[in-house]
Amino acid sequence: MTHGEYDGAFGGEPGGTGGTAGPTWGEPAGEGRGDPFDEALALANAAAPVRVRPETGAGAGAEPTTVRVPYATGETAAPRSSTPGGGGDVPYTPDDPFSLDDPAACGNSHASSSSSSTSGTYRSPGHSSPSAPSGPEDPPAPTASGPRPTPAALPWHIARDIAERAVPGPPAPETSALGDALGRTLAAPLTALTDLPSFDTSAMDGWAVSGPGPWRLDHPAGAPESGPPPGILAGHAPTEVLHDGHALPIATGARIPPGATAVLRSEHGEVRELSDGGRRLYAPQPAPPGQDIRPRGQECRRGDQLLPAGALVTPAVLGLAAAAGYDELTAYRRPRAEVLVLGDELLDHGLPQDGRIRDALGPMLAPWLHALGVEAATPRHLADDADTLYAAVAESTADVVITTGGTASGPVDHVHPTLRRLGAEVLVDGVAVRPGHPMLLARLAPHRHLVGLPGNPLAAVSGLVTLAEPLLRTLAARPPAAPYRTPLAAPVHGHPQDTRLVPVAYREDERHGLTAAPLHFHGPAMLRGIAAADALAVVPPGGAERGTELELLELPWSAGWSPVSSTGWTAPGGA
Numbered sequence: 131m132t133h134g135e136y137d138g139a140f141g142g143e144p145g146g147t148g149g150t151a152g153p154t155w156g157e158p159a160g161e162g163r164g165d166p167f168d169e170a171l172a173l174a175n176a177a178a179p180v181r182v183r184p185e186t187g188a189g190a191g192a193e194p195t196t197v198r199v200p201y202a203t204g205e206t207a208a209p210r211s212s213t214p215g216g217g218g219d220v221p222y223t224p225d226d227p228f229s230l231d232d233p234a235a236c237g238n239s240h241a242s243s244s245s246s247s248t249s250g251t252y253r254s255p256g257h258s259s260p261s262a263p264s265g266p267e268d269p270p271a272p273t274a275s276g277p278r279p280t281p282a283a284l285p286w287h288i289a290r291d292i293a294e295r296a297v298p299g300p301p302a303p304e305t306s307a308l309g310d311a312l313g314r315t316l317a318a319p320l321t322a323l324t325d326l327p328s329f330d331t332s333a334m335d336g337w338a339v340s341g342p343g344p345w346r347l348d349h350p351a352g353a354p355e356s357g358p359p360p361g362i363l364a365g366h367a368p369t370e371v372l373h374d375g376h377a378l379p380i381a382t383g384a385r386i387p388p389g390a391t392a393v394l395r396s397e398h399g400e401v402r403e404l405s406d407g408g409r410r411l412y413a414p415q416p417a418p419p420g421q422d423i424r425p426r427g428q429e430c431r432r433g434d435q436l437l438p439a440g441a442l443v444t445p446a447v448l449g450l451a452a453a454a455g456y457d458e459l460t461a462y463r464r465p466r467a468e469v470l471v472l473g474d475e476l477l478d479h480g481l482p483q484d485g486r487i488r489d490a491l492g493p494m495l496a497p498w499l500h501a502l503g504v505e506a507a508t509p510r511h512l513a514d515d516a517d518t519l520y521a522a523v524a525e526s527t528a529d530v531v532i533t534t535g536g537t538a539s540g541p542v543d544h545v546h547p548t549l550r551r552l553g554a555e556v557l558v559d560g561v562a563v564r565p566g567h568p569m570l571l572a573r574l575a576p577h578r579h580l581v582g583l584p585g586n587p588l589a590a591v592s593g594l595v596t597l598a599e600p601l602l603r604t605l606a607a608r609p610p611a612a613p614y615r616t617p618l619a620a621p622v623h624g625h626p627q628d629t630r631l632v633p634v635a636y637r638e639d640e641r642h643g644l645t646a647a648p649l650h651f652h653g654p655a656m657l658r659g660i661a662a663a664d665a666l667a668v669v670p671p672g673g674a675e676r677g678t679e680l681e682l683l684e685l686p687w688s689a690g691w692s693p694v695s696s697t698g699w700t701a702p703g704g705a
């Protein structure tokens with residue numbers, strides 16, 4: 131299929147994105163403080179210009195050029211064709227900043243607002259923590275419209291680092307019933323409460339034998355005199371000693387009787403009737419001592435560490451813990467997230483009509499959060515109303531409130547004004563990443579945060595993996611995914627200054643082995659690419675050639691993380 135998706139994600143004003151005209155946010159840049167975290171936070175609130183242009187690569191040395199992107203224009207670039215199938219995207223041409231899917235949304239940086247006003251209500255990290263919001267009635271709602279001061283977009287890796295370190299660690303661990311621990315992180319090592327197996331166990335159906343054969347087949351004590359000997363079944367606790375030259379039928383998993391030296395599989399032995407009425411067991415091969423016996427403690431001894439603290443409780447871990455004698459586990463509780471979907475244009479069912487579209491984020495975010503080990507209540511769709519948003523955020527009891535939409539500076543983009551009204555401390559206000567650069571992270575109270583995802587659906591995914599995932603990972607005490615790099619199956623063009631996150635699918639390549647093939651339909655308003663993707667490739671400014679090894683962010687369902695369903699948490703005010 132030939133199609134021409136091109137996100138055009140790099141028109142606009144690169145200099146603006148880089149924060150060349152950053153206003154004062156209350157505290158100077160943290161030069162010389164030594165702590166990269168403080169410095170990164172200072173970047174987010176920098177008074178001084180912050181440049182994110184790469185030192186090397188395609189954008190190196192180039193002066194930022196101002197490219198005006200018509201916001202509402204009749205001009206529409208004709209779809210370009212690109213190579214069918216595989217991947218790679220259309221090269222960036224600086225004189226044509228138009229996106230085929232949405233020129234305005236991506237071309238023009240949110241940083242292009244040139245207001246030099248300062249924000250007295252944003253608090254820099256150096257200020258004392260804001261108190262928890264008191265209620266929807268105070269203070270008054272500021273208006274959403276009008277230019278917003280230009281924050282400095284943070285480099286993508288720094289923004290992720292800030293999100294990961296926005297909380298010092300997880301809340302205190304809890305002890306829960308075994309099943310409730312699924313998807314959580316162990317707060318203490320899993321130590322065997324018993325030997326495993328806890329007794330010498332038959333590994334096969336057959337006969338427990340003592341010494342070399344042939345063996346006289348005993349009739350177990352208490353068994354009926356007629357009929358085949360029932361033998362020792364799993365769950366029995368044989369006490370009678372099996373003497374040398376004797377055998378007893380035994381089932382897989384049954385406890386080996388005292389005196390037995392081996393197990394002979396049923397298919398390896400033959401029973402013959404004797405003239406005295408007894409029966410004898412013959413085997414063509416000898417039964418060496420220990421054959422088909424699982425010795426007590428073979429897997430572990432009581433007190434052995436089976437898993438370290440910090441291990442993710444997967445279904446397999448639940449099984450191991452049960453086998454090792456656990457009824458409860460002590461693990462970090464799942465962080466609670468509340469998703470607030472903003473936008474009067476959104477429909478929750480049926481076909482898009484009359485300028486209204488389906489909400490693509492509500493159905494996507496809750497299960498995505500579950501896959502990250504987060505307890506996410508059913509997303510709430512809020513009207514585009516400042517007071518409604520203020521009340522919902524102020525009253526939320528979630529560890530992390532995740533909003534979608536309303537991050538830009540349109541007439542009904544209420545997220546920034548609401549944060550100012552709440553006295554929130556903005557930790558990240560814009561990230562040098564495409565799509566999704568208007569994403570934000572704010573501290574509402576010492577242990578409550580808000581992640582503002584842009585409304586364009588792939589931009590929201592970008593915000594989710596950039597800011598929400600690292601924050602929630604720290605809250606859940608989950609380790610970061612192991613760094614993963616894979617060669618590109620096709621070239622990917624880059625933004626001059628910003629990182630790009632591009633959906634990719636794994637493909638076998640004759641030359642490079644397993645590769646990441648860039649997918650089409652990666653425009654900020656599109657989900658078609660990500661829905662077919664295994665991962666997001668982190669494309670550095672300037673782009674990458676075929677064969678270049680790029681960092682990949684695997685999607686939760688391809689990385690093998692355990693999905694966890696929501697377990698009955700209902701957000702206050704939630705349906």
Ligand SMILES: Nc1nc2c(c(=O)[nH]1)N[C@H]1C(S)=C(S)[C@@H](COP(=O)(O)OP(=O)(O)OC[C@H]3O[C@@H](n4cnc5c(N)ncnc54)[C@H](O)[C@@H]3O)O[C@H]1N2
Binds near residue numbers: 586589
């Ligand atoms: N003057 C400027 N305008 C915009 C800029 C800018 O820098 N200057 N940035 C653009 C970029 S980039 C993005 S991304 C968006 C972010 O906008 P918001 O976060 O304020 O989101 P909305 O305006 O509410 O919506 C944007 C877009 O996404 C659609 N949307 C919203 N929610 C959903 C949903 N749940 N499911 C499906 N689609 C959704 C919405 O209808 C809009 O089409 O701002 C640009 N503007």
Ligand code: MOO
Binds near residue numbers: 236566655
């Ligand atoms: O175009 Mo925006 O980059 O979707 O974030």
